[in-house]
Amino acid sequence: MSPRRSTADAEHTRERIIARAIEIASVEGLEGVSIGRLASDVQMSKAGVLGRFGTKEALQRDTLEAAIDIFRAEVWEPSLLAPPGLRRLAAICEHWISYLERGVFPGGCFLTAASCEFDDRPGPVHEAIADAHRLWLATLEAEVRAAIDNGELSRDYDPAAVAFRLNAYAMGANQALQLLGDARGAALAHDAMREVLGLPRPRRRRATAKPRKPRGAAAPARRR
Amino acid sequence: MSPRRSTADAEHTRERIIARAIEIASVEGLEGVSIGRLASDVQMSKAGVLGRFGTKEALQRDTLEAAIDIFRAEVWEPSLLAPPGLRRLAAICEHWISYLERGVFPGGCFLTAASCEFDDRPGPVHEAIADAHRLWLATLEAEVRAAIDNGELSRDYDPAAVAFRLNAYAMGANQALQLLGDARGAALAHDAMREVLGLPRPRRRRATAKPRKPRGAAAPARRR
DNA sequence: CCTACCGATCGGTAGG
DNA sequence: CCTACCGATCGGTAGG
Numbered sequence: 082m083s084p085r086r087s088t089a090d091a092e093h094t095r096e097r098i099i100a101r102a103i104e105i106a107s108v109e110g111l112e113g114v115s116i117g118r119l120a121s122d123v124q125m126s127k128a129g130v131l132g133r134f135g136t137k138e139a140l141q142r143d144t145l146e147a148a149i150d151i152f153r154a155e156v157w158e159p160s161l162l163a164p165p166g167l168r169r170l171a172a173i174c175e176h177w178i179s180y181l182e183r184g185v186f187p188g189g190c191f192l193t194a195a196s197c198e199f200d201d202r203p204g205p206v207h208e209a210i211a212d213a214h215r216l217w218l219a220t221l222e223a224e225v226r227a228a229i230d231n232g233e234l235s236r237d238y239d240p241a242a243v244a245f246r247l248n249a250y251a252m253g254a255n256q257a258l259q260l261l262g263d264a265r266g267a268a269l270a271h272d273a274m275r276e277v278l279g280l281p282r283p284r285r286r287r288a289t290a291k292p293r294k295p296r297g298a299a300a301p302a303r304r305r
Numbered sequence: 306m307s308p309r310r311s312t313a314d315a316e317h318t319r320e321r322i323i324a325r326a327i328e329i330a331s332v333e334g335l336e337g338v339s340i341g342r343l344a345s346d347v348q349m350s351k352a353g354v355l356g357r358f359g360t361k362e363a364l365q366r367d368t369l370e371a372a373i374d375i376f377r378a379e380v381w382e383p384s385l386l387a388p389p390g391l392r393r394l395a396a397i398c399e400h401w402i403s404y405l406e407r408g409v410f411p412g413g414c415f416l417t418a419a420s421c422e423f424d425d426r427p428g429p430v431h432e433a434i435a436d437a438h439r440l441w442l443a444t445l446e447a448e449v450r451a452a453i454d455n456g457e458l459s460r461d462y463d464p465a466a467v468a469f470r471l472n473a474y475a476m477g478a479n480q481a482l483q484l485l486g487d488a489r490g491a492a493l494a495h496d497a498m499r500e501v502l503g504l505p506r507p508r509r510r511r512a513t514a515k516p517r518k519p520r521g522a523a524a525p526a527r528r529r
Numbered sequence: 530c531c532t533a534c535c536g537a538t539c540g541g542t543a544g545g
Numbered sequence: 546c547c548t549a550c551c552g553a554t555c556g557g558t559a560g561g
Contacts, residue, residue, distance in 0.1 A: 094530090108425045110334065116556065128558085129530050137556060188425040197421035200483035201332045201412040211484050245493040249477030253469055256476070259424035260435050269469040273526070302497070318546095340540065352542085353546050361540060 095133055097123050102144040103151075107188030110198045111141045111206065141206050148191040149213050155180045157220070167233035167278065170224045174247065174274040181254050182267045189259035192217075193252055218244045234279065242302035246277045277302055319357055321347050326368040327375075331412030334422045335365045335430065365430050372415040373437050379404045381444070391457035391502065394448045398471065398498040405478050406491045413483035416441075417476050442468045458503065466526035470501045501526055 101122050105114050116137060120130045134140040160172035181190060188194060196214060199207045221244035228234040250270040257266020275282060325346050329338050340361060344354045358364040384396035405414060412418060420438060423431045445468035452458040474494040481490020499506060 091530095110336075110422065112334075112337070115554080117554065126531055127556085128532080131557070132530070194421050194424075196480055196484050197418050198334065200418075200480065207484075214480070214484060241489070242493055242496065245477055245481070245490070246474070246497055248480075249473040249494075249497070250470070252476045252480070253473030256420055256424065256438070256472075257469070260420050260431075260438060265465070266469070269466055270473075272466065273470055273473070276526075302500075315546095339538080341538065350547055351540085352548085355541070356546070 094123075094125070098125075098130055098133060098140075099144055099147045102140065103148050103191065104187055106141075106144055106148070107186035107191045107194060109188075111144065111195055112198065114140065114144065116140070138204070138206065142209055145195060145206065145209055145213075148186070148195075151185065152180070152190075152192060155185055165224060166228040166231040167280075170221070170228060170247075170278055171275070171280055173221070173224070174271065174278070177247075177251055178254065178267050178271045178274070181251065181258060181270075182264075184258075190251070190255045193255050218248060221247055228278075237304060239302055239304040242304075243277055246302055247274055250274050250277075318347075318349075322349075322354055322357060322364075323368055323371045326364065327372050327415065328411055330365075330368055330372075331410035331415045331418060333412075335368065335419055336422065338365065338368065340364070362428070362430065366433055369419060369430065369433055369437075372410070372419075375409065376404070376414075376416060379409055389448060390452040390455040391504075394445070394452060394471075394502055395499070395504060397445070397448070398495070398502070401471075401475055402478065402491050402495045402498070405475065405482060405494075406488075408482075414475070414479045417479050442472060445471055452502075461528060463526055463528040466528075467501055470526055471498055474498050474501075 098119060102114050102119055105119070105122075114137075116127050116131050119140075120127045123130070131137075131140075134143060156173060156176045159176050160169050163169040163172040192210070192213065195206075195210050199210050218241075222240035225234065225238060225240035225243045229236055229238060229240075250273045254266040254270035257263045257269070272282060322343060326338050326343060329343070329346075338361075340351050340355050343364075344351045347354070355361075355364075358367060380397060380400045383400050384393050387393040387396040416434070416437065419430075419434050423434050442465075446464035449458065449462060449464035449467045453460055453462060453464075474497045478490040478494035481487045481493070496506060
């Protein structure tokens with residue numbers, strides 16, 4: 082056999098395990114990923130699966146990390162094509178809504194689900210989720226500050242308030258789409274995100290059939 | 306023994322089981338409520354616990370229903386003292402934030418947790434959660450319509466958009482408080498809720514130490 | 530990576 | 546409401 086075969090195969094096997102774990106966890110939760118079921122799904126023995134990670138908790142951490150990588154690749158990285166500040170924030174919102182609408186994870190936003198599941202369970206998985214969330218909020222806040230420095234947003238805007246609201250709208254959209262199966266959630270969140278950023282409403286998306294009024298003024302998330 | 310004793314005891318026992326199930330479920334999720342653990346916690350046999358409900362799923366439904374009753378008693382019922390429309394909406398927001406801040410459930414908002422846990426698991430528990438969420442959104446929308454009819458809000462306000470945003474802010478506050486342990490989430494949500502309703506900022510709550518600017522204009526959640 | 534196994538716990542049932 | 550039990554599955558280990 083080729084000298085690299087076992088290493089390459091091992092990496093491939095690991096990726097297959099993680100990919101399946103992400104699918105299961107996005108629907109059943111990270112705690113719902115059981116080693117026996119995972120082994121049967123990827124046609125391996127339990128010991129074979131567990132051997133890659135050591136413990137279930139390590140498997141959960143690696144699964145979470147891979148899911149965060151997907152979120153980053155879907156929402157953050159494509160937004161780097163836009164310049165820092167308001168245009169990048171607008172790009173993030175577009176990609177974020179698209180990520181939720183397309184159902185990148187079968188069970189809806191993985192990070193929201195993991196956040197709810199582990200918000201009161203102490204331990205390394207909780208810490209990893211909280212760190213990822215804090216990092217994302219800080220990233221959004223940094224872009225708001227850049228927009229202020231660019232003169233695109235008034236100095237009255239509070240970066241923490243804007244980040245809080247954008248994140249809240251994304252969670253609301255995820256709930257509408259996943260729990261209620263209500264596609265209007267994406268448009269409601271999209272409108273709200275653009276309003277928080279003081280951006281005009283874009284060409285109409287699929288939304289309610291209600292009569293439209295002229296658009297309102299931007300909604301400032303001001304400092305207190 | 307008194308003729309009513311067994312019935313009263315049975316009811317009391319049932320309440321003890323449900324009360325414990327709510328505590329467990331708010332931290333570990335509804336799926337994390339196991340009959341054996343519940344039995345041990347309330348000092349009964351597994352068969353004794355299960356006999357009350359028949360199946361685990363029925364126990365989950367009854368636990369959910371009891372949690373919804375608590376939410377209603379904490380947030381909705383005290384708001385009925387305010388007249389329909391804007392003043393009732395303001396009261397709902399106050400009680401909602403207070404409910405989240407006080408940690409009425411040990412694991413944070415039970416309904417948000419259950420919504421995340423069951424958003425992609427079909428079945429009667431999913432339906433019960435979705436029904437409860439739809440009812441709550443419809444309740445908020447009805448109050449927005451009343452506020453419009455009262456002339457307290459402009460006809461440009463979209464009731465569905467307002468309800469969506471209020472709910473999103475509550476979820477954001479819950480995440481900040483539970484996942485991050487960040488008490489500022491309550492003030493951020495409170496400010497955002499009042500802004501959506503066009504209400505002035507109230508006397509300062511415990512919030513950030515940042516310098517304050519004069520308050521901004523109300524944030525209209527207008528029809529498209 | 531495998532087979533074979535560990536003790537613990539799961540939801541649920543039989544029989545009283 | 547109890548004891549006693551069912552088959553299934555859990556996370557994890559021994560030994561190779």
